[in-house]
Amino acid sequence: MAEDEKRPWTQSRRFEFIEWKLFWEGALNRSDLEDTFEISTPQASVDLRRYRELASDNIEYDATSRSFRPTPDIKPVFLNASANRLLLQLKAWLTGALPRREVWFRDLPSIDMAPDIARNVDVECLRLILDAIRSKRSVEVRYQSLTNSRTRRIAPHALAFDGYRWHVRAWACDRDDFRDFVLTRIDKISVGPKVDFDPADDLEWNTRITLDLRPHPGLTEEQEQAIRRDYAMEGGRREIDVRLSMAYYFIKRMNLDLVDLPPARAQIYLKNLAEINKAVEEARAQAKQRVTERAGGRTSIGE
The missing domain is CATH 1.10.10 (Arc Repressor Mutant, subunit A)
Known part of the structure; x- marks a missing residue:
C-alpha cells in the first residue's frame, strides 16, 4: 500500500x-x-x-x-x-x-462582485425531483411558462445549470419528448407514478459536440490578441466540449447567435453555428424515432 x-x-x-x-x-x-x-x-x-x-x-x-x-x-x-x-x-x-x-486567508483581500439576482429553488421541489431521478418516477408539477400555467407530468432524469438558472431535464409525458424545465417556475409538485422511459433516448442530452470559438472577424489585430488571451485560445481558436442540450444556453448567454452586434461588443463568434443547429435538429428527430420504435406505436411512453 x-x-x-x-x-x-x-x-x-x-x-x-x-x-x-x-x-x-x-x-x-x-x-x-x-x-x-x-x-x-x-x-x-x-x-x-x-x-x-x-x-x-x-x-x-x-x-x-x-x-x-x-x-x-x-x-x-x-x-x-x-x-x-x-x-x-x-x-x-x-x-x-x-x-x-x-477560505484560508488570514486576512482576506478586498473583494467584491457585481450584484447577482438569486433564483431560489424550493427545497421540497428539489428533494422530490432528486427522488424521482433515483426511482425513475414521474412528478406532477404546476409549471409557469411564459405563456401559461398548467399542471404537467414529467419524468426527470438530470439536472443542468445554464449559467443563470437550474433546470431539470425530463421526459414530458404530455408531449412525448425530452425538455428542460426551469426549477424556479415549478410552484407545486407531487409524486407521480413510475414511467417507462429511457434516458438513453434523450440524444440531445447524451450527445456532445465541440463549439469552435474564434475572435470576431471585425476586430483589429491588437483587439484579436486581447481576445485570444482572454479566452485562452490556441492557434486563434478555443474549442469547448458541450452537450447539445446545453449548447443553446451557452450560445444565448454569449450572444453567439446575434450577428449584428458590433465586433468590440461581440468579441467572439461561433464558426460552426450552422453545424450546431443541424446537430440539434438531427438529435431531436432521431430521439423521436427511437422513442416511437421502443414504445411500439403507443401514443405516450408515459401512459
Missing part, C-alpha cells in the same frame, strides 16, 4: 492547508494549523515536521519573522494550485455558499 493511501485524510488535508498558506499567502505559522483545525500544539509540530520531511524543497524557516516561508521554486504536492479554484471559492464566500473558515 502506498504511503499516501495509509495517511489519514485529516492529515492530508492539513498538508494541503500548509501548501495553500505557503503558495497563496507566502507565510505559515504553527498557530495557523492549531486555529484552523483545532489541534494541539504538539500535533501541529508533528504535521510541520512530517511535511518538511516529505516536501523539503517547498518550505523553509524564516528566523526573522519566526514563520515558515515558501521556497522560490515551490511545487505543491498536496494542493491543486488553481487560480480558477481559488476565485470560485472567493465567489462562493461572497454569495454565502462557503463559510469564512473554508
